[in-house]
Amino acid sequence: MTVNLTCTQVSALLSFYIDDKLSNQLKQFVEAHLEICPTCNAKLEALRSMIKSLREVHEKLSVVKSGAEEYAQSEQNNDFSINLSAYIDNELSDEENLKVKKYIISNPKARQDLEKMYKLKKIMQNSFDKAKNNSKGDYSKFILRRIDMHEEIYGPDSFAKVVALFIIILTVFTITAVIIFWV
């Protein structure tokens, strides 16, 4: 036996029908009405496409949203670790310094990062000190010798000497030539 539903009743049930939330019997009644009523059919289609597009928009929005959040978070972390690094180098403005300090106090993970940075600093400096002590070469004599040679060849004093010597030789040569010529 079939109960004939009115258009108003079917309209009210359509969204439950789409979501498959009706009892089998009620579902059958709705379907029976839809078969004979183009108006309700059209309403069903409109409702379906509306829900579909709403879902799509929602999904897009949530993708954009979660992406943006993730990005903002990583940016923030990145900025923070850069500032933490500048903080241990004492290269922050007073305002930034205070911000980092507050963050470190309230954030155990940041404290851990800070400790690691200090530790790295320390082992690098130890390693460098060792490298300094291990270097045994003495370059001082070599450098001084080379600078000395440089001065002798190109120094203004030596240049004057060379010119004077050249003039003397030339004069002596000329005089000798003149004497030889006359004799």
Place this chain on the structure above:
Amino acid sequence: MSKMFYKKIPLEELVLLSQKSDYRALEELIKREQKNIFATFSYLSKKRENIADLTQEALMRMAKGLAALRNPKTFKSWLNQIVTNLFYDELRKINRSPQVISIDEEPHEESFGRQIPDTKHKPAERAMSSELDKMIKNEIQNLPDHFRIAIILRELQGLSYEEIAEATHTTVGTVKSRIARARGRLQDGLRHYI
């Protein structure tokens, strides 16, 4: 004046005397700086055989250029400018040879990769520390060139960000980020020791 006298002179005065062609002052100045420069190049240069030559060249430039240094107070950053210029010269030379070196911020992947210490057998402390030294050097040398020079000028030479920016021809902001990223990489590479 005795050698002992020169050994006790503060750096700034030593620079002033050297500028006035006091050779014994210059000799002492070279002796004071050479270990530092040698050690610095041992982290900067990827080629061990170049370290001595680079050190010698840096000291030579220092000795020759000292007369032109106006403010002896800036000696340290001036000397590091010489070291930095030599570092970039070396990179350019390597660049000209067929082997490709990255000048960009991102590193080339090293084929030999990272050595992960064997934690099962704890070696003697001494061996441990020399192993650590090798690791540190290795990690620093594997940093991208710009990161390497920045972190070395900071941690090993104690320059300010501004001085580093000037020496490497960049902005303070870039120096800040390069140093932070260098630290991040080193922490990652040396995570078993930190």
